[in-house]
Amino acid sequence: MLTRLTIHELGARFRSGEATPSQAAREYLDRITSFDPKVKAYLTRTSEAALGQAAESDARFAVKKPLGLLDGIPLALKDVFCTRGVETTCGSKILKGFIPPYDATVVAKLRAAGGVLLGKLNMDEFAMGSSTENSAFFTTRNPWDLSRVPGGSSGGSAAAVAADLAAATLGTDTGGSIRQPAAFCGTAGLKPTYGRVSRFGLIAFASSLDQVGPFGKDVADAALMLQAIAGHDPMDSTSAPVPVPDYAAALSLGVKGLKVGIPDEYFIEGLDPEVEAAVRAAIATLEDLGAQTQRVSLPHTEYGLAAYYVIAPAEASSNLARYDGVKYGLRVPGARDLIDMYSRTRGAGFGAEVKRRVMLGTYALSAGYYDAYYGKAQKVRTLVLRDFQRAFELVDVIVAPTTPGVAFTMGERADPLQMYLNDVFTIPVNLAGLPGMSVLGGFTRTGLPIGLQLIGKAFDEATLLRTAKAYEGATRWQERKPELAA
Amino acid sequence: MSDAYEVVIGLEVHAQLRTRTKMFCGCSTAFGAPPNTQTCPVCQGMPGTLPVINRRAVEFGIKTALAINCTVNADNRFARKHYYYPDMPKNYQISQYEEPLAEHGYLDIEVAGASRRIGIQRLHLEEDVGKLVHEGSLETAQSSQVDYNRAGVPLMEIVSMPDMRSPEEAAAYLKALRAIVVYLDVCDGNMEEGSLRCDANISLRRPGAKEYGTKVEIKNMNSFRNVQHALEYEIKRQARALDTGERIVQETRLWDPDRGHTVSMRSKEFAHDYRYFPEPDLPPLDLAPAWIESVRATLAELPAAKRARFMKDYALGAYDAEVLTQSRELAGYFEAAAKGSPHPKTVANWVLNEILRVVPPDDEKAIAACPIKPADLAGLITLIEDGTISGRIAKDVFEKMLVAGESARAIVAREGLTQVADAGELGSVVDQVLAEHAKVVEDYKAGKKAALGFLVGQVMKSTSGKASPAVVNSLLMEKLPKV
Numbered sequence: 022m023l024t025r026l027t028i029h030e031l032g033a034r035f036r037s038g039e040a041t042p043s044q045a046a047r048e049y050l051d052r053i054t055s056f057d058p059k060v061k062a063y064l065t066r067t068s069e070a071a072l073g074q075a076a077e078s079d080a081r082f083a084v085k086k087p088l089g090l091l092d093g094i095p096l097a098l099k100d101v102f103c104t105r106g107v108e109t110t111c112g113s114k115i116l117k118g119f120i121p122p123y124d125a126t127v128v129a130k131l132r133a134a135g136g137v138l139l140g141k142l143n144m145d146e147f148a149m150g151s152s153t154e155n156s157a158f159f160t161t162r163n164p165w166d167l168s169r170v171p172g173g174s175s176g177g178s179a180a181a182v183a184a185d186l187a188a189a190t191l192g193t194d195t196g197g198s199i200r201q202p203a204a205f206c207g208t209a210g211l212k213p214t215y216g217r218v219s220r221f222g223l224i225a226f227a228s229s230l231d232q233v234g235p236f237g238k239d240v241a242d243a244a245l246m247l248q249a250i251a252g253h254d255p256m257d258s259t260s261a262p263v264p265v266p267d268y269a270a271a272l273s274l275g276v277k278g279l280k281v282g283i284p285d286e287y288f289i290e291g292l293d294p295e296v297e298a299a300v301r302a303a304i305a306t307l308e309d310l311g312a313q314t315q316r317v318s319l320p321h322t323e324y325g326l327a328a329y330y331v332i333a334p335a336e337a338s339s340n341l342a343r344y345d346g347v348k349y350g351l352r353v354p355g356a357r358d359l360i361d362m363y364s365r366t367r368g369a370g371f372g373a374e375v376k377r378r379v380m381l382g383t384y385a386l387s388a389g390y391y392d393a394y395y396g397k398a399q400k401v402r403t404l405v406l407r408d409f410q411r412a413f414e415l416v417d418v419i420v421a422p423t424t425p426g427v428a429f430t431m432g433e434r435a436d437p438l439q440m441y442l443n444d445v446f447t448i449p450v451n452l453a454g455l456p457g458m459s460v461l462g463g464f465t466r467t468g469l470p471i472g473l474q475l476i477g478k479a480f481d482e483a484t485l486l487r488t489a490k491a492y493e494g495a496t497r498w499q500e501r502k503p504e505l506a507a
Numbered sequence: 508m509s510d511a512y513e514v515v516i517g518l519e520v521h522a523q524l525r526t527r528t529k530m531f532c533g534c535s536t537a538f539g540a541p542p543n544t545q546t547c548p549v550c551q552g553m554p555g556t557l558p559v560i561n562r563r564a565v566e567f568g569i570k571t572a573l574a575i576n577c578t579v580n581a582d583n584r585f586a587r588k589h590y591y592y593p594d595m596p597k598n599y600q601i602s603q604y605e606e607p608l609a610e611h612g613y614l615d616i617e618v619a620g621a622s623r624r625i626g627i628q629r630l631h632l633e634e635d636v637g638k639l640v641h642e643g644s645l646e647t648a649q650s651s652q653v654d655y656n657r658a659g660v661p662l663m664e665i666v667s668m669p670d671m672r673s674p675e676e677a678a679a680y681l682k683a684l685r686a687i688v689v690y691l692d693v694c695d696g697n698m699e700e701g702s703l704r705c706d707a708n709i710s711l712r713r714p715g716a717k718e719y720g721t722k723v724e725i726k727n728m729n730s731f732r733n734v735q736h737a738l739e740y741e742i743k744r745q746a747r748a749l750d751t752g753e754r755i756v757q758e759t760r761l762w763d764p765d766r767g768h769t770v771s772m773r774s775k776e777f778a779h780d781y782r783y784f785p786e787p788d789l790p791p792l793d794l795a796p797a798w799i800e801s802v803r804a805t806l807a808e809l810p811a812a813k814r815a816r817f818m819k820d821y822a823l824g825a826y827d828a829e830v831l832t833q834s835r836e837l838a839g840y841f842e843a844a845a846k847g848s849p850h851p852k853t854v855a856n857w858v859l860n861e862i863l864r865v866v867p868p869d870d871e872k873a874i875a876a877c878p879i880k881p882a883d884l885a886g887l888i889t890l891i892e893d894g895t896i897s898g899r900i901a902k903d904v905f906e907k908m909l910v911a912g913e914s915a916r917a918i919v920a921r922e923g924l925t926q927v928a929d930a931g932e933l934g935s936v937v938d939q940v941l942a943e944h945a946k947v948v949e950d951y952k953a954g955k956k957a958a959l960g961f962l963v964g965q966v967m968k969s970t971s972g973k974a975s976p977a978v979v980n981s982l983l984m985e986k987l988p989k990v
Contacts, residue, residue: 228787342598386782
């Protein structure tokens with residue numbers, strides 16, 4: 022079964038001639054046909070195009086001239102990325118039928134690397150949510166327990182990797198939208214430093230927080246994917262002209278002598294005891310591997326959530342203003358006049374959570390409220406960043422739980438505030454623009470994955486990967502696979 | 508106009524920058540292309556697109572800022588300004604708000620011989636919006652279409668202080684500002700095509716009052732004349748209202764040039780809340796001081812300096828210097844012709860009276876395309892000044908030069924137009940004229956001095972205008988007493 026293999030294993034088979042990209046693509050497409058009706062990760066499948074790309078890749082391997090380590094690898098994309106000629110909905114009715122005329126930079130990079138693109142993955146509408154329950158189309162299921170959510174907003178991307186419906190995927194993380202679903206589905210998920218990966222072609226939720234990152238079956242795959250998408254893009258002025266190191270080389274460095282910080286504020290009331298136990302055990306494992314651990318303090322952590330729920334909706338209210346029925350996507354007919362067309366289109370096109378955040382953000386930016394809300398939230402953001410900067414004067418990497426609890430059941434978090442609290446450990450990392458990663462850190466007694474979060478210095482994804490790889494090598498969690506009986 | 512009020516005017520000028528590409532994408536800015544042919548996902552506001560700042564537009568902004576004595580803010584940034592309208596693809600405009608490109612400048616203007624300094628509050632950069640095209644009229648249209656060719660074209664907004672006290676001052680300020688942007692070659696200054704747009708804020712108050720009156724914003728004035736007329740109308744309207752104890756409503760009014768009045772557009776009492784916030788897709792613009800200085804070094808001579816220099820170097824009067832410096836092309840034309848000429852004043856007269864008869868003073872294309880090149884004009888003047896041709900013949904030669912594009916010397920040589928100054932040759936013509944017009948000679952002798960002019964004219968006629976008027980005059984004075 023080629024679908025069980027990691028990218029590096031699959032690539033080795035292509036190079037040795039034991040398997041071809043076309044075989045891999047067909048196996049994945051068959052598996053999607055069999056199991057996606059249960060998992061519901063895909064919004065759009067691009068089977069035919071994928072087989073075409075795989076055939077081209079076959080030809081390159083036949084003459085022993087593959088494009089690189091991703092050549093022929095079956096991948097899939099969160100439906101937040103613009104794909105030329107392929108419908109891109111962002112999980113929203115308002116973009117139903119929207120076919121972008123261009124590829125996002127990260128999509129173009131994966132194509133250039135020879136990746137075989139299987140399709141587009143489900144998500145919470147406009148990346149607003151933590152469960153995919155806010156998708157306008159359907160809810161993706163957690164492959165470990167189909168009655169539970171996969172997390173979100175990149176739930177489709179996490180579930181696809183966990184269920185072997187793609188070798189690796191891309192998602193986006195604005196407040197935890199890669200790390201939280203990675204934790205819930207037991208995959209590796211990496212949110213790079215803000216500016217590390219181009220946002221061009223990524224449909225914006227909150228521009229100052231959004232970042233693209235990979236989901237992989239293991240840490241090495243996440244490193245491979247990051248290598249392919251990282252780097253400055255002249256089309257994105259917020260992407261940083263910082264050199265991209267060789268992540269594969271970092272993987273083998275080990276953690277001996279590495280200083281690891283344990284933040285007091287991440288072990289609080291409300292943290293699931295099983296999650297805490299798993300994270301404490303992981304810390305012990307790192308110590309066994311030679312890391313030096315110490316407590317650190319991130320005192321403004323508790324204000325992060327409030328600041329985030331001002332900044333992100335404010336930016337979203339602006340970014341989503343363009344969906345008005347004039348140019349693309351949905352336009353509700355029968356309007357009396359222009360304002361009526363706007364109202365009907367946006368009223369019908371946006372879901373409840375999107376409307377809630379657009380209203381929140383509009384309010385926060387209004388004359389007379391700007392300083393009290395948006396201005397104040399930006400100050401909190403600076404304080405959160407300073408917390409991390411101080412901690413990183415003492416340590417090289419911070420280890421914490423990714424989420425307070427494990428995957429919840431569908432419909433369990435109907436109260437939006439309960440849902441927001443889910444992101445309390447991931448949001449500060451976005452506010453500070455730092456890299457963060459979730460790796461599989463164990464299982465609950467009932468067999469649900471637990472995420473271990475690693476937080477690094479700006480542009481130091483290499484240390485995250487190195488730490489994660491060392492931990493992964495010392496445990497055997499990865500050998501477990503979800504049962505998806507046909 | 509009632510003198511019972513002091514007029515307070517401030518202007519907001521939008522200038523389209525003459526960059527090759529748009530403010531935040533690589534699309535062409537050329538005017539007049541078929542609808543939506545100069546667009547891309549970025550300027551159409553497609554999902555996922557991001558802006559990238561046009562360096563040249565920033566340079567043009569800095570250039571203008573320095574020319575109007577502004578302080579360029581080394582740290583400035585873009586902001587989003589929100590309102591919904593179909594001509595704006597993102598439903599927000601990328602502009603600048605709290606941290607503009609430049610601030611605190613001034614412009615000196617002259618009105619009725621007196622110099623006035625008008626403060627400039629700020630200069631900032633932003634993107635233009637598209638254009639709505641209605642099928643038929645706005646009232647009867649079945650549909651409206653949007654042309655996004657203009658969306659994203661770089662705009663520079665220059666906001667004055669409320670320092671102008673009359674429509675004349677407002678017009679003078681606008682003219683001076685236009686001359687500067689045209690001189691700097693950052694804007695073509697075409698008000699009819701909308702490359703240069705002007706909105707005015709105007710209020711009235713009792714002389715000596717400390718507080719400003721309620722201001723009204725006036726839009727849609729697409730010429731200097733319209734600016735002046737609209738403001739004159741608005742002063743009358745507001746004065747009449749105040750005289751009768753009416754309250755002025757803070758609002759936007761539209762100038763209707765055909766009816767010659769302003770009409771209310773929307774009340775600002777329910778002002779738009781633009782919900783400005785810093786543009787998160789663009790990092791703050793961090794301008795290197797060295798760059799600002801290098802832009803300063805490229806600043807061309809500005810109209811005021813040029814005017815002063817023309818008055819000094821070429822001994823021109825203030826009015827002549829003013830007209831000649833209206834555009835860089837005209838000034839360049841004059842200077843090219845006058846440089847090296849021993850008679851710059853004559854050159855100025857010919858440019859003002861003859862060249863400006865055939866080309867508009869601010870039409871750079873027409874000036875550049877003028878069939879009479881500066882060197883040719885200088886050549887013509889040399890022929891006059893050295894006596895080769897008379898002033899009258901020179902006018903004919905000038906007309907021929909316009910058509911043929913030849914040098915004056917070539918035309919004069921070919922057509923044998925050289926002035927006759929030989930006393931012997933002219934003497935016989937004079938004798939003949941005197942003989943043929945005995946009656947006139949008598950009149951002259953009887954004291955009718957005007958008769959002399961007639962006789963000169965007759966000599967000129969006989970010589971097809973080639974006779975030197977000076978020689979003819981002296982010959983007549985010499986021969987008349989002897990008749």
